[in-house]
Amino acid sequence: MLVNEIFYSLQGEGYFTGVPAVFIRLTGCNMRCSFCDTDFGKGIEMTEEEIMAEVRQYSAHHVVITGGEPTFQLNERLTALLHEAGMFIQIETNGTHALNKGVKIDWITCSPKCDPSKLRIQRIDELKVIYEGEGQDLTPYETLEAKEYRLQPCDTQDETKNQHILQDTIQYVLQHPQWKLSLQTQKIIHVR
Numbered sequence: 001m002l003v004n005e006i007f008y009s010l011q012g013e014g015y016f017t018g019v020p021a022v023f024i025r026l027t028g029c030n031m032r033c034s035f036c037d038t039d040f041g042k043g044i045e046m047t048e049e050e051i052m053a054e055v056r057q058y059s060a061h062h063v064v065i066t067g068g069e070p071t072f073q074l075n076e077r078l079t080a081l082l083h084e085a086g087m088f089i090q091i092e093t094n095g096t097h098a099l100n101k102g103v104k105i106d107w108i109t110c111s112p113k114c115d116p117s118k119l120r121i122q123r124i125d126e127l128k129v130i131y132e133g134e135g136q137d138l139t140p141y142e143t144l145e146a147k148e149y150r151l152q153p154c155d156t157q158d159e160t161k162n163q164h165i166l167q168d169t170i171q172y173v174l175q176h177p178q179w180k181l182s183l184q185t186q187k188i189i190h191v192r
């Protein structure tokens, strides 16, 4: 598998915010979002056993498999080995590609970057929508089935714009309590 990086940190976003986790970032993505802040292009080839050897160096039992878009490479062997080692597996996906055959995931966080009708992921546990401010129509997402609905203010890299988007996000959540606010706490507490 082509792996961009493996690192240990706190989950910064969504339902598992604050949980210590090993992050496995797989190389590559099929989308090109203007606000993407992830360097997912580079990677080194690693076997599933080599990935496990790195994961085992850390004491956490929570693994977050992310990207780029992890579903293209993620395979049954890696998820089986992680489960055998007692890991809880969370993935973060844009939802446009289904999980490969035999891949078993404990928690699917889907952050769609396209029309919801184009989603192919088998299920969504947590829907995390990036909110770009007042005027963005969220009603198509509200019909998607999920356990958790999170609205996360878009980071535009412009502090003034970000403040406006944050206020819009708070207002939207207050008026539509199906949603909860998700913050990128890793950027607030300056961890990875």
Ligand code: SF4
Binding pocket: 029, 030, 031, 032, 033, 035, 036, 037, 038, 040, 067, 068, 069, 094, 113
């Ligand atoms: S789907 Fe995610 S990783 Fe891919 S380009 Fe968009 S923001 Fe970046």
